[in-house]
Amino acid sequence: MQPARRPEESLLAELNPEQRAAVTAPDGPILVIAAAGTGKTRTLTYRVAHLVARGVDPERILLLTFTNRAAREMLDRARALVGEAVGGVWGGTFHHLANRILRRYASLIGYGCDYSILDRDDSRSLIRECIQRLGIQRRHFPKPDVLAGLFSTVRNRGEDLEKAVADRFDTRWFDAGDIRRVYTAYEERKRRINAMDFDDLIINVVALMEEHPQVLKRYQEQFEHILVDEYQDTNHLQAAWIDMLAAGRHNLLVVGDDFQSIYGWRGAEYRNILDFPKRYPQARVYMLETNYRSTPEILEVANICISGNPEQFQKRLRPVRSGDGHRPVAAFVLDGHHQAEYVIDVIYQLQGEGIPAREIAVLYRAHYHAMELQLEMFRRQIPYLLTSGVRFFEQMHIKDVCTVVRLAHNPRDFMAFSRLLRLLNGVGERTAEKIWAALGESFDPLDDERQKEVGRQLPGTAQPDWNAISSAILRCRTKSPHISAGDLIQALTDTFYRQYVLASFTDAERRLEDIAEVIRFAATFPDIESFVSQSGLLSNLEAEPDHPAYAAGRDAVRLSTIHQAKGLEWTAVIILWLTRGMFPSQRSVRAEDIAEERRLFYVAVTRARSRLFLCCPVHRRERNGGLSRCEPSPFLSELPEGVVEVQRELNRYW
């Protein structure tokens, strides 16, 4: 049953005056500063609905977000308001839009449109390969993942490589010029194997539009209205790209909250949002400060903690809800294990009060902070949903089985080729490289002549497996006119990978289930290209609404990093490890780093609707088994007396 189209007035009646003003703002640049819990998503959703109801062609609306989840949520909600027309709205992440455009026009900038997308792991090994090829002594040379991070920062912020190197390394130990050489080699290598890393997607789409004004013009004309979510998280390049797309009409609405800027480390510049009114002097600015989510007690903690930060749009969260007699709790516990027990006690207690598991979240600064809790919850069989650190498509076994698909899509994908061949007995890096060179640096797995050629070059130890794999892959081709990603993965698994997994991993069962999952997932895509693009840009499968874990998770306690919890809310939130060195992290030293940690704490606190628990262990177990003392986090110790209820759980043990 399709929801009926609703008249404008009834839409607008559901908004408060602040929100309504933003939703009905006239065309032109608009900045909406939406503090946490003030109905940011609602405002954006209603704006989309408002535009559609006003007669704007949905296909001419672009809604940019940072996660797939946010895009889907907003479009679903807009659909409920104004009906199926919303389906035409283009909504997605920056990387998805860039990918969509590049798939069409990559040939204009010297790439094949069938390029592969490199994940972090791929870029790291490619950089390692470059270091090796250049014959650089690796003793004191920065490690590939350090370099990957450096290159990414430099490219996203438009910094000078040499300067960044001088700032960050002690160059007495190696030739600083080698870093530039690795950088250049890496760039060349990516083009040669027709692959882009995440940064390239944005960099290349901007380059494409700068070099080919007709392409830029096409999209400028298409997108009559551009809406951007979480604008404070955009980096220099993304902001420039948006400006390009919006040039002309300037129908650009950006929504964000400088208080919630937590991606500085990956190049986000909250100056983009602070300076928006300078870049667009005609911009109208709307502030949303009325908070619908949390109790006054929780908002007080949030307001106090953030007020000391420098350089921000000054604003205070104004509660609508009244207090329910629960102050946030600051719990001092003995150590990590004790913290896990305490958290589980709290979970039971909350459930006893009628709060369901799915309404409880445990949030933390870094994945490893939740280790003990995970073990303890597992041991006690308490269901929990973990947004894991390792992303589904970055796991070894998943990447292994996806190699065939990647090659079928982009025959120049050396990363996939090498990975596939190295699975075989007696084949390592060297052999894979030699065969690749002999093949002329490309390999189509569906071509039986090419397969035979590989077979001839392989050492005898690898041939039986290769023959089995290749004939199964060929059968996929005859099975149906257009080859499916699922069939290819199935073929590789049945003929070879299943026994490989069983022989190599102790948790083979779990991994095989994951593979079955990929095959099911692949079946939801019409062709190989969309599967390759999606799997490369997807954060984690469990966050997908059609994933079984998503449904299962509906009745489980959620364990998540604060970064991944952004935009979500729960009745009760428990924050772990509020000690100096853990949160704020040891690595934050400069004032601006601490300011970002503070914003992160603010994000965590404002996820809670009614109950908030702040945990502070007083000891921490060292690697060597010893105990060291922990100081409470400044975020905790700065709170005036009476704002939180202090529980000293230590007494129980003393």
Next chain:
DNA sequence: ATAGGCTCTGTTTTT
């Protein structure tokens, strides 16, 4: 020369 096994170490946050 190359592959693969064995041991050691170190762990923020993500599209």
Next chain:
DNA sequence: CAGAGCCTAT
């Protein structure tokens, strides 16, 4: 837990 480095068997 997996990646890097070292060592040994082919």
